[in-house]
Amino acid sequence: KETNNNIIHTFSRMAGVDSTPSRQTNNGEDRCGVLNDDVSDETPERQSNQTNIPTSKRSDTPLHTLRHFDQIIAASNPDTFMFGFAYKRKSDLTSNQILHLLDQYTTNAASNTTLLFHLFNVRQRHQNINGVCTTLNGDKKSMNEFVNLVENTDFKNQLRHAASEPEGSDAKAVISKVLPILRAAGRNTTFGSMERRSGVSHMMALTRRYGPASTFVTIAPDDINSITGFRLTFRSVDNQTFPSMMTDEDLQSIREGADIIGEGHVKLPTSYINRARAVINNPHSSSKEYKRLIEHVFGILVNVPVSYKQRKSADYRTRGAGIFGE
Numbered sequence: 346k347e348t349n350n351n352i353i354h355t356f357s358r359m360a361g362v363d364s365t366p367s368r369q370t371n372n373g374e375d376r377c378g379v380l381n382d383d384v385s386d387e388t389p390e391r392q393s394n395q396t397n398i399p400t401s402k403r404s405d406t407p408l409h410t411l412r413h414f415d416q417i418i419a420a421s422n423p424d425t426f427m428f429g430f431a432y433k434r435k436s437d438l439t440s441n442q443i444l445h446l447l448d449q450y451t452t453n454a455a456s457n458t459t460l461l462f463h464l465f466n467v468r469q470r471h472q473n474i475n476g477v478c479t480t481l482n483g484d485k486k487s488m489n490e491f492v493n494l495v496e497n498t499d500f501k502n503q504l505r506h507a508a509s510e511p512e513g514s515d516a517k518a519v520i521s522k523v524l525p526i527l528r529a530a531g532r533n534t535t536f537g538s539m540e541r542r543s544g545v546s547h548m549m550a551l552t553r554r555y556g557p558a559s560t561f562v563t564i565a566p567d568d569i570n571s572i573t574g575f576r577l578t579f580r581s582v583d584n585q586t587f588p589s590m591m592t593d594e595d596l597q598s599i600r601e602g603a604d605i606i607g608e609g610h611v612k613l614p615t616s617y618i619n620r621a622r623a624v625i626n627n628p629h630s631s632s633k634e635y636k637r638l639i640e641h642v643f644g645i646l647v648n649v650p651v652s653y654k655q656r657k658s659a660d661y662r663t664r665g666a667g668i669f670g671e
Contacts, residue, residue, distance in 0.1 A: 410467060411436050422460050425453050437471050438464065447629045452580045455629035465535075472534045480526065491526050560669055566638055568631035569621050572599055577630035578623040579613075587613075 507516035576588035648667035
């Protein structure tokens with residue numbers, strides 16, 4: 346239901362239809378999100394003190410994410426890209442470049458949550474754009490009909506009624522018209538609603554091909570108590586000292602929650618709270634540990650390598666037996 350509401354409001358904005366619910370004022374008039382800029386609760390002293398606060402000015406010429414990506418990412422993260430440039434690419438970074446950036450020994454980029462969300466958002470939007478482009482090139486007739494539908498006055502009125510009554514007949518009619526396009530364009534978008542829905546049909550197809558599953562496996566990694574993940578949150582200076590190498594005393598200190606004495610007699614707190622804080626500040630470390638765990642479980646225990654580790658699929662009868670049999 347929430348996904349359908351988001352779809353309706355998104356297409357309302359595309360078609361130029363106001364889907365904001367109106368509210369009554371004291372005079373009985375309808376107002377749709379109007380803000381009164383003349384009313385201010387701030388005192389004159391507070392307003393005068395705010396005049397010295399530095400402000401960020403916008404240029405008249407906006408930057409395009411598909412043409413000036415390197416300038417955008419370097420200017421918005423000056424503490425990470427101190428030389429004023431990243432990889433000198435006009436568009437999005439490749440997967441290898443992102444891994445190279447996040448795997449730096451300084452952990453500067455991996456600890457920059459703003460940069461992480463920016464990279465994820467750009468990758469997600471570009472995946473959606475590629476899906477729309479593929480759909481457009483594959484079925485131009487349907488896309489032209491869809492464009493004409495969005496510009497149709499009757500469809501705009503139907504959108505307006507659907508936004509006011511998300512569970513009505515107009516809402517169901519709008520969803521039935523736009524959902525086929527969204528399924529084709531967004532089925533490969535990471536963490537998208539269409540990707541999750543396509544997973545259901547994929548599992549049903551596997552069930553028809555191989556029969557119903559006899560075992561349901563769940564994996565719950567403990568990223569806070571993972572020693573490898575905790576070590577990855579620290580920046581390293583060489584391959585001989587902590588966190589690259591650990592002694593038995595260091596491992597025992599982590600288990601007990603005691604401090605580790607690093608180089609130069611620097612104390613490294615390893616209590617549960619400090620380990621949780623370290624993982625939160627560097628989510629890339631726990632992601633790497635989780636990825637490695639999944640690869641080992643499927644590749645070694647189940648004897649079914651993950652799809653991105655091999656170029657072609659092998660016959661399941663030639664893979665050999667895992668912990669659940671052949």
